Amino acid sequence: MAAYPEDLDRWRTAARISAQARDLGARMIEPGVERRTVAEAIESFMRSKGAEPAFPANLSRNHEAAHYTPSSDDSVTFERGDLVKVDVGAHLDGAIADTAETVEVGGTRKYENLKRAADEAVWAGIAQVHAGGRIDDVSRAIEAAIHARGFRPVSDLTGHLIQSYLLHARKSVPNVGGVTEERFVEGEIVAIEPFATNGIGHIANGTFGNIERFRRDPGTANPALARLYARFRTLPFTVRWITDPGEQEALRRGRKYLQRYPVFLEQAGGFVAQAEHTVLVGANRAEVLTALD
Numbered sequence: 001m002a003a004y005p006e007d008l009d010r011w012r013t014a015a016r017i018s019a020q021a022r023d024l025g026a027r028m029i030e031p032g033v034e035r036r037t038v039a040e041a042i043e044s045f046m047r048s049k050g051a052e053p054a055f056p057a058n059l060s061r062n063h064e065a066a067h068y069t070p071s072s073d074d075s076v077t078f079e080r081g082d083l084v085k086v087d088v089g090a091h092l093d094g095a096i097a098d099t100a101e102t103v104e105v106g107g108t109r110k111y112e113n114l115k116r117a118a119d120e121a122v123w124a125g126i127a128q129v130h131a132g133g134r135i136d137d138v139s140r141a142i143e144a145a146i147h148a149r150g151f152r153p154v155s156d157l158t159g160h161l162i163q164s165y166l167l168h169a170r171k172s173v174p175n176v177g178g179v180t181e182e183r184f185v186e187g188e189i190v191a192i193e194p195f196a197t198n199g200i201g202h203i204a205n206g207t208f209g210n211i212e213r214f215r216r217d218p219g220t221a222n223p224a225l226a227r228l229y230a231r232f233r234t235l236p237f238t239v240r241w242i243t244d245p246g247e248q249e250a251l252r253r254g255r256k257y258l259q260r261y262p263v264f265l266e267q268a269g270g271f272v273a274q275a276e277h278t279v280l281v282g283a284n285r286a287e288v289l290t291a292l293d
Contacts, residue, residue: 002131004187005164007095008280011189015097015278015289017049017090022099023292025057025086029103032077035059036070036240042088043241051090054098054167055236056211058087065154065195065264065272067209072240080106083114085274091235094165098191099290100276114196114273117149121194122275125159125173129279129286131186140177142194152201154272157264159193162278165233188281189289199270206263211236218257224250225257236261 005011025042039057046053056069061082070076078084087100102115124145128137138159146153159173171182175194184190213236218225224247231237242248251258266272279286 002186005095005189010092011095011097011280012289014051014090014092014095015099016292017046017051018088018097018099018278019290019292020049021045021088021090022086022101022290025059025088026101026103029078029084029086029105031080031106034075034077036072036074039070046090049090051092054089054091054096056238056240058085060085060087060263060272062271063199063266063269064206065157065197065203065266065274067211067261068263069210069238070240071210078105081108081110083111083271083273085272087274087276089167091165096162096165096167097278097290098162098167098193098276099278100193100274102273102275111271111273113149114151114198114271117146117151117196118194118273118275120149121145121153121175121196122192122277125192125194126277126279126286126288129184129190129192129281131184131281131283133184135171135173135180135182135184136177138192139174139179143176146194146196149196151196151198154195154197154203154266155201156203157193157195159191159276162189162191165235167235184281186281186283189278190281191276191278193274193276195272195274197266197270197272199266199268199272202267203264204267206265209261209263210238210240211261212239212258213237213261214257215259216257218254222250222254225254
């Protein structure tokens with residue numbers, strides 16, 4: 001049975017804004033540019049278009065696979081040869097898109113084949129998406145494309161179903177085959193998200209990456225915390241966005257309601273490339289919502 005969102009135009013608009021923000025961030029990444037400058041430009045662009053970030057702009061580098069966003073006092077700059085994952089998403093009243101590309105800073109091209117492995121894998125996976133189709137077909141296509149370039153998929157990270165105000169819904173799209181027997185349903189919104197590495201293909205948890213989210217509704221006992229929950233619900237956010245001292249203190253006191261995200265590191269220190277598009281599952285194929293004409 002088809003399950004198209006009633007407000008599909010809003011999802012398409014959020015996807016277009018996300019894609020434009022992704023491309024903006026990728027263009028800005030040059031040697032000597034601060035990470036925080038790029039993250040804030042991405043997020044400001046989304047807001048200028050009437051959307052909100054669905055999560056903080058992720059600018060994970062080199063062996064960092066995911067979940068790093070700059071803090072408010074981060075002054076680190078990109079260096080020539082860095083491999084940066086620009087992973088972004090906007091939402092319009094809960095209609096979310098999620099998209100990513102990888103940039104090699106300074107055009108050194110040392111990791112060009114690794115980038116191509118991720119890029120080819122995302123399109124190989126998307127080609128297998130259709131209503132009633134097996135998710136495992138997507139996973140095997142992704143895995144084969146990455147292996148064809150001589151690299152490994154990061155098997156611990158997956159694509160995911162997206163629902164209103166829920167970035168990672170219950171259905172996952174693994175980047176290796178043989179994991180799931182689930183199928184796609186017409187009208188689903190799904191992120192196809194391969195990660196390729198020259199490491200061993202597994203992740204370990206690093207230090208806190210400045211991203212957190214509410215696990216559950218904290219209630220109304222603390223009005224400042226209640227305001228923050230009303231603003232973010234269960235979507236990821238960063239303290240960089242919180243400027244009110246009372247709300248900052250409420251977060252410190254409300255840790256039991258919060259989940260903090262560690263940076264995901266390639267376990268063997270391998271470099272990681274990522275590509276990602278949000279797609280709409282159609283009867284016979286996928287509509288790629290985050291591809292710009």
